[in-house]
Amino acid sequence: MRKYQQLFLLLISFLSVCILLMYKSENNRLKYVLKYVNFFGRNDAAVLRRLDNGIGNRTMDEDKMFHLALSRPLPVWQLIGSSGDFYAYSSYWKRNELIAGGQAHVLVVGRKGAVVDFRCSLDMANGRQVQGKFRFQREEGQNHDTDAAFTSYHFFCQVSRDFGKPEIVSFMDAGTKNPVKLRLRHIKTQTKSLRLLPAIVCVDLVDYNMNSTFARREDALLQFFLIHQALGVDYFVVYNYDELPLQIIHILQRANIHLNGLPFNFPFPRQPSSNLTHQLIETDCQMRSFNYASFSILMKPNEIMYPSARFLDNDGKRSLHEQLRHYDATETRFELATFNVCFDERKKLLMDHVQYDPELKTNYKMLLHRLELPPPAPMATNNQVELALSKGLVHRYVDCVKVGKDGLHDWRNGVREDFMQHIDTLRNEVDLLI
Structure with missing residues (x-):
């Protein structure tokens, strides 16, 4: 009898252990989910404002319109010409303002050393095909990048008369039989009746290492989007979108x-330093x-912009748009000071990372583009302004493996008190969401 009791107790113990392991597994899965959706149960005013920010004063139809407008026509690298040396990505049409005609502007890359010899034509909405005048320009700074396997170009197809609404541009060389038709995206002059987005942040996942520590x-990737949403940005254009994790x-x-x-199916090998x-x-x-936003900026996921004000008016405070209004209309590119901040995995919030390496440099500048004035013109030579640190x-955020001789500095030492209070406010809002 005692043997049966012991066997019964052993069976109960085994079942208890199995049930315990099952509940532990389910509990871990539940904690993982709640980690990212806990903010839906909060009633903090700042959090509610962030959740409502995605809709704001826009209707659902307007949100759908913005989504389609920013994505179509879908850019993709396409072979143009018969030599196999040139590829086009995206195509834009800009109509002349004061005179008839306009020009198509196409972003192109070509194999280094390849000869540029093209003709071009435009297909109109009324079915008419018009021959255009072809010209091209090389990208600025091209001569400094001697290791690149390709050359970056701007191709133009110009017409001096109004033949209708152009929909497609094509480029042909001597051996082209069936030219690739590139669908045009129209750039129009801004109108007061057009309700613009405060800003659009473009995300560069093309040259970014998604296997990096950051x-x-x-949590760090989420903060990139949440911090900029707190600033008034809820539209992001992500290049090489497939690199972004599905759960994010x-x-x-x-x-x-x-x-x-x-997409960004780039046809040539790229150098990390380029x-x-x-x-x-x-x-x-x-x-x-x-046509769709007041400002735009291109950043990688480990780059966070901290302007001195939100893009939208907030609690009666001046927006960034108002603070930059005193600059001349020709000054449309604003360079932001950049700090290479040491990323510490032990700290949850990015604002809590305070040490930076002043000797660590990058080969590109962080530029905030003002898009409203003057009317957009391809390859416009607008003045560039270096914004004060107070703006x-x-x-x-980088891995500080090799620190410069000057050591690490605290970035907060160069920031004004009111600016620091603004950053602390953003920090507290994001802290409630993570």
């Missing part, structure tokens, strides 16, 4: 953050955002 931290996409969608994903693709993406970001800065 990228492996989901689901979380951001639930937080009313709008992601517009674009910034040519970054310049190309920045140009596309700027031109794609015309804004960018933190680039």
Whole structure:
């Protein structure tokens, strides 16, 4: 009898252990989910404002319109010409303001040393095909990048008369039989009746290492989007969209953050030290955002912009748009001071990382583009203004493996008290969401 009792107790113990392990597994899964959706149960005013920010004063139809407008026509690298040396990515049409005609502006890359010899034509909405005048320009700074396997170009197809609404541009060389038709995206002059987005942030996942220490931290990737949403940005154009983890996409969608994903099937090998693709993406970001936003900026996921004010008015305080209004209309590019901040995995919030390496430099500048005035013109030579530190800065979170001779500095020492209070306010809002 005692043997049966012992066997019964052993069976109960075994079942208890199995049930315990099952509940432990379910509990871990539940904690993982709640880690990212706990903010839906909060009633803090700042959190509610962030959740409502994705809709704001816009209707659902307007949100759908913005999503389609920023993504179509979908850019993709396509072979043009018969030599196999040139590829086109995105195409834009800009009509002349004071005289008849206009020009198509196409972002192109070509094999280094290849000869540029093209003709061009435009297909109109009325079915008419018109021959255009072809010209091209090389990207600025091209001569400094001697290791690149390609050359970055701007191709133009000009007409001096109004033949209708152009929909397609084509480029042909001597051996072209069936030219590739590139669908045009129209750039129009801003009108007062058009309700613009405060800003659009373009995300460069083309040249960014998604296996880096920063990228492996989901909390850090989420903060990139949440911090900029707190500043008034809820539309992001993501280049090389497939690199963004699917679980991050689901979380951001639930937080009313709008992601517009674009492919980037680049045809040539890229050097890690080259910034040519970054310049190309920045140009596309700027031109794609015309008509739809007041500002645009291109950043990688480990780069966070901290302007001295939100893009939208907040509690009676002046917005960033108002603070920059005193600059001349020709000054449309604002360079932001950049700090290479040491990323510490032990700290949850990015604002709590305070040490930076002043000797660590990058090969590109952080530029905030003002898109409203003057009317957009391809390859416009607008003045560039270096913003004071009191107006804004960018933190680039990096692994400080080799620190310079000058050691690490505290970035807070150069920031004004009112600016620091603004950053602390953002920190507290994001802390409630993570």
